[in-house]
């Protein structure tokens with residue numbers, strides 16, 4: 001196998017070292033290309049550009065493989081818990097029993113949120129989108145922990161910020177949910193496991209105790225595990241590039257939340273359900289919507305379909321589809337959206353347009369069915385994605401800072417006006 005790629009330009013040959021990863025992925029290093037040749041590469045949307053070398057998550061889009069620190073997602077979803085997966089992603093290894101106990105205890109210790117956070121929440125209109133609220137509250141945490149602004153503080157202080165984020169984000173999400181409904185906030189219950197505690201803070205009422213159904217808690221736990229990391233996706237790349245300026249972890253995570261909000265990214269799960277409900281309202285005519293998705297003149301896309309990397313099935317969608325079946329049966333819930341989703345998937349996977357473009361259901365296609373059955377409001381689906389993705393964002397930010405990676409600063413090819421003299425306003429047409 002070649003150790004170099006050779007680039008021939010204007011009679012010159014430039015040697016670009018080839019880097020090979022532990023899964024035999026190969027890329028050539030262009031970090032010296034501009035100083036040697038004056039050339040840069042251009043790859044709008046970074047479809048073919050590696051931003052880093054990472055040890056956290058491996059995915060193979062052709063084979064539908066996803067592993068966190070080498071462990072297959074199918075085994076983690078089946079055997080692990082979200083908090084254990086968070087430890088794995090952030091610290092690199094599965095915890096032993098003492099480590100897991102201590103980790104859980106640290107998180108429980110920090111689940112409370114300063115009462116002044118409620119003043120900030122009260123400032124939001126009840127119709128504020130929960131993702132805008134969440135990113136604001138994540139940034140607001142810097143006000144309560146100003147020491148976190150110091151980019152050179154010790155590793156144990158960074159670890160305290162990591163613990164605070166994992167511990168407080170679910171509380172902030174639950175408080176913003178009850179606040180938007182004018183219901184008294186529920187405080188964390190340290191006797192409960194992480195996800196059960198979150199569900200209880202969300203749904204407990206002053207008038208009626210919310211009993212956490214273990215099947216519901218397990219389904220939510222799996223949803224968080226499946227969303228926990230996904231290598232250099234849009235929001236994770238955002239967290240890394242914001243952190244590369246030595247911005248603090250709260251600000252970097254807030255940036256990730258805002259990137260995830262987009263309907264092409266984490267906002268898709270909300271758009272999937274809205275699309276399915278629209279299909280139902282329109283008489284369940286899936287063919288009409290598939291034709292719309294195929295029409296190059298129609299901006300409509302089949303939400304929850306397609307992926308930048310998976311050009312085969314998204315392993316997470318496979319697991320979530322099975323989970324949806326199980327949770328709906330367990331809850332005795334008949335979600336018409338689930339039937340339409342299955343019809344849509346079946347029709348699309350037989351259609352040349354989708355086959356040709358290798359468009360398959362992605363993680364967002366079935367996750368919303370489960371969250372809706374659990375009682376999560378549709379507009380909060382991207383917020384659930386954020387809770388799930390938080391350990392991944394943290395792990396990736398930590399890796400980038402530990403490797404002391406340089407500030408992210410892509411180049412460009414300028415295609416605007418060449419030099420021209422200033423025109424006084426009297427001479428302008």
Ligand code: SDX
Nearest residue numbers: 230233264265266268293301302303304305306307308357
């Ligand atoms: C997530 O990157 C990650 O890892 C993301 C994620 C994670 O865990 O972090 O997996 C989470 O974001 C999942 C994706 C959720 N988004 C959606 O479901 C929105 C619908 N899907 C898309 O818009 C699209 O598929 C993307 C954004 C996901 C991927 O877009 P790409 O890779 O940039 O592909 P593209 O836009 O260049 O599309 C290629 C072709 C185009 O057709 P042509 O111009 O070649 O004729 O496929 C078509 C697109 O029009 N196409 C679709 C389609 N997705 C792509 N056509 C109809 N419906 C769709 N959903």
